[in-house]
Amino acid sequence: MSSNEKPEIEDLSGDKYKYGFVTDIETETAPKGLNEDIIKFISQKKREPEWLLEFRLKAFEHWKTLTEPSWAKLDYKKIDYQDLYYYSAPKQKAAPKSLEEVDKELLRTYEKLGIPLKEQEALAGVVAVDAVFDSVSVATTYRAKLAEQGIIFCSITEAVRDHPELIKKYIGSVVPYTDNFFACLNSAVFTDGSFVFIPKNVKSPLELSTYFRINAKNTGQFERTLIVAEDNSYVSYLEGCTAPQRDENQLHAAIVEIVVLDNAEVKYSTVQNWYPGDSEGRGGIYNFVTKRAACRGINSKVSWTQVETGSAVTWKYPSCILQGDGSSGEFYSVAITNNKQQADTGTKMIHIGKNTTSKIISKGISAGFSNQTYRGLVKVLPGANKARNYSQCDSLLIGRNCGSHTIPYMENRNKTAIIEHEATTSKISEEQLFYCLQRGIGEEDAVGLIVNGFCKEVMQHLPMEFAIEAAKLINISLEGTVG
Amino acid sequence: MVLLEIEDLHASVNGKEIIKGLNLVINEGEVHAIMGPNGAGKSTLSYVLTGREGYEITGGRIKFKGRDINDMPIEERANEGLFLSMQYPVEIPGVSITTFLKHAVNANRKYHNLPELDTFEFIKQVRQDGKLLGIDNDMLKRHVNVGFSGGEKKRLEALQMTVLKPSLAILDEADSGLDIDAMKVVANGVNALRDGRRSLLIITHYQRLLNYIEPDFVHIYADGKIVKSGDKSLAEKLEKLGYSNFVCGNG
Numbered sequence: 001m002s003s004n005e006k007p008e009i010e011d012l013s014g015d016k017y018k019y020g021f022v023t024d025i026e027t028e029t030a031p032k033g034l035n036e037d038i039i040k041f042i043s044q045k046k047r048e049p050e051w052l053l054e055f056r057l058k059a060f061e062h063w064k065t066l067t068e069p070s071w072a073k074l075d076y077k078k079i080d081y082q083d084l085y086y087y088s089a090p091k092q093k094a095a096p097k098s099l100e101e102v103d104k105e106l107l108r109t110y111e112k113l114g115i116p117l118k119e120q121e122a123l124a125g126v127v128a129v130d131a132v133f134d135s136v137s138v139a140t141t142y143r144a145k146l147a148e149q150g151i152i153f154c155s156i157t158e159a160v161r162d163h164p165e166l167i168k169k170y171i172g173s174v175v176p177y178t179d180n181f182f183a184c185l186n187s188a189v190f191t192d193g194s195f196v197f198i199p200k201n202v203k204s205p206l207e208l209s210t211y212f213r214i215n216a217k218n219t220g221q222f223e224r225t226l227i228v229a230e231d232n233s234y235v236s237y238l239e240g241c242t243a244p245q246r247d248e249n250q251l252h253a254a255i256v257e258i259v260v261l262d263n264a265e266v267k268y269s270t271v272q273n274w275y276p277g278d279s280e281g282r283g284g285i286y287n288f289v290t291k292r293a294a295c296r297g298i299n300s301k302v303s304w305t306q307v308e309t310g311s312a313v314t315w316k317y318p319s320c321i322l323q324g325d326g327s328s329g330e331f332y333s334v335a336i337t338n339n340k341q342q343a344d345t346g347t348k349m350i351h352i353g354k355n356t357t358s359k360i361i362s363k364g365i366s367a368g369f370s371n372q373t374y375r376g377l378v379k380v381l382p383g384a385n386k387a388r389n390y391s392q393c394d395s396l397l398i399g400r401n402c403g404s405h406t407i408p409y410m411e412n413r414n415k416t417a418i419i420e421h422e423a424t425t426s427k428i429s430e431e432q433l434f435y436c437l438q439r440g441i442g443e444e445d446a447v448g449l450i451v452n453g454f455c456k457e458v459m460q461h462l463p464m465e466f467a468i469e470a471a472k473l474i475n476i477s478l479e480g481t482v483g
Numbered sequence: 484m485v486l487l488e489i490e491d492l493h494a495s496v497n498g499k500e501i502i503k504g505l506n507l508v509i510n511e512g513e514v515h516a517i518m519g520p521n522g523a524g525k526s527t528l529s530y531v532l533t534g535r536e537g538y539e540i541t542g543g544r545i546k547f548k549g550r551d552i553n554d555m556p557i558e559e560r561a562n563e564g565l566f567l568s569m570q571y572p573v574e575i576p577g578v579s580i581t582t583f584l585k586h587a588v589n590a591n592r593k594y595h596n597l598p599e600l601d602t603f604e605f606i607k608q609v610r611q612d613g614k615l616l617g618i619d620n621d622m623l624k625r626h627v628n629v630g631f632s633g634g635e636k637k638r639l640e641a642l643q644m645t646v647l648k649p650s651l652a653i654l655d656e657a658d659s660g661l662d663i664d665a666m667k668v669v670a671n672g673v674n675a676l677r678d679g680r681r682s683l684l685i686i687t688h689y690q691r692l693l694n695y696i697e698p699d700f701v702h703i704y705a706d707g708k709i710v711k712s713g714d715k716s717l718a719e720k721l722e723k724l725g726y727s728n729f730v731c732g733n734g
Contacts, residue, residue: 441558455577
């Protein structure tokens with residue numbers, strides 16, 4: 001690195017959130033606050049069976065005994081859980097049968113987001129989209145085509161109604177309601193989400209995709225995703241998130257559960273660009289998410305790929321429980337924080353079965369006054385003979401005012417297991433910038449190029465269209481970091 | 484036509500004056516060589532010309548294509564046609580040569596209000612240019628300078644020059660670390676760009692490279708200025724007599 005390290009890489013402004021618009025449609029909202037009545041209201045609105053209401057109420061009872069965790073390296077204003085709305089649904093006359101029946105205003109919002117919801121666009125994009133608008137799933141495309149192969153892709157609400165035996169069997173089986181504060185809250189008040197079921201020997205012919213969007217003011221979004229992949233099946237699932245610009249912090253506490261059986265594989269990709277707050281740290285989403293996959297079968301495989309550029313506060317550790325012999329878990333992550341964003345994110349790999357393998361590639365980019373922590377756990381239990389883990393955590397700092405921390409936890413209780421961990425911290429060097437500029441490339445483009453290069457190992461695991469979108473997102477997130 | 488005009492240039496690094504009253508005029512199509520001992524500040528000159536941070540002009544001026552470029556940003560100078568083949572090109576992990584070049588070419592086209600190049604056309608062109616320099620398609624997929632040998636780095640610099648087609652290319656120690664064969668490849672690439680209009684400024688320690696890229700003018704640079712100028716025979720003379728005969732404080 002040159003001794004003349006002096007590119008004035010500084011925070012300028014981040015008020016460039018591209019998706020900051022509010023959709024003006026009538027919503028149906030439950031009163032503020034959280035109590036048994038609200039939970040009953042939600043359950044009733046969704047016409048849920050008794051067992052699910054019981055599940056919610058049990059979770060709520062338990063939640064009241066819990067305190068919000070404080071171990072993460074995060075600093076945010078205390079959330080008043082009684083000051084939030086827990087249910088907000090776009091008002092509609094009846095369930096839409098086709099897109100023509102869907103609220104035009106809603107469709108325009110999706111258009112602005114660039115979601116290929118329109119049938120022809122979906123056809124062109126070969127993506128099945130189950131769009132979650134606030135709390136209720138609005139339209140599901142491609143369902144029929146998927147159904148031909150026995151694939152179920154629908155909202156959780158519909159799944160509860162149409163496939164209660166599957167939901168009953170798997171919900172809470174990977175993330176029990178007792179798991180943690182936020183998961184417990186979600187279990188009590190979740191409003192919608194997606195359900196995917198891939199039967200034996202079926203490879204999903206489509207990438208399944210869901211967009212989440214928080215729109216109404218002060219609404220917590222508590223969605224719940226459940227993916228079940230039976231023996232020898234395969235699915236690639238994409239999740240994208242945006243939220244309009246709001247002054248108040250909005251809470252998002254989601255759960256994703258994945259069950260993978262013998263020789264099945266699930267790829268779960270997330271591009272998250274929720275509103276990160278403005279340059280002063282006002283507003284933005286609180287993102288407290290519990291994502292976990294259980295590799296229950298022989299040689300089952302899960303990979304999490306995430307590109308996280310949004311949210312004011314992120315608390316998220318997509319994990320793999322490697323129970324089946326020979327099962328494997330992968331975690332590929334790019335997290336970008338700018339301005340006053342904070343992220344405490346990483347993964348947990350729990351090796352239980354023999355010959356289980358896990359791989360962690362984490363790339364953290366901090367700019368502005370942001371703070372980022374990689375927190376990862378690799379745990380090898382006594383029975384996990386010849387388990388193998390490789391972790392690589394690289395941090396890239398832009399400017400002088402940001403922070404980056406790497407906290408790897410390792411617990412190895414099997415002598416035949418091998419755990420490897422590598423970590424690096426680097427800066428965009430003045431030399432690299434000069435090299436790009438001297439070739440005529442402007443500063444912002446140069447930073448984008450260097451950062452995208454830094455993230456390449458992760459980006460190449462994203463499906464093609466998503467990767468292009470994510471690369472653009474990285475550039476947008478870093479606008480104004482060099483001045 | 485005058486391309487570059489340096490007039491009584493003074494420049495310092497970290498407050499220390501390195502260039503102390505340098506004058507140089509380069510016309511279109513000319514090849515100039517600046518030779519000087521190690522540590523004379525030859526690279527400083529290349530950084531001052533290209534506008535690198537930390538290289539401060541304290542006096543005099545630089546005119547490029549008739550415009551004063553003292554305050555012109557780095558990328559603008561580049562897009563105006565000033566190219567620096569660097570002595571120690573930096574690694575950019577994860578960015579393939581093709582991607583990097585595409586960004587550079589499109590930035591340049593944008594600057595000149597031209598539409599972006601079609602990717603297919605662009606790749607075809609780069610592959611063709613690469614051939615001349617012994618850069619095959621596999622190498623084009625590699626990340627910029629990552630794990631490159633000295634020869635590979637210099638060939639990549641030459642490729643960038645070929646693709647970007649600058650009006651004035653500054654070659655800073657373009658042959659350092661190269662064996663004869665590799666040097667010939669680089670020299671061939673550079674010579675292929677000589678079209679009677681494009682100019683070169685070759686900064687070198689040894690005369691060796693000048694056997695392959697023949698200069699019109701040779702300047703001896705010492706203690707922050709040009710102490711003697713001549714034609715290419717000056718380089719040969721210098722090789723025989725050594726720098727001490729020219730430098731020794733009597734410039």
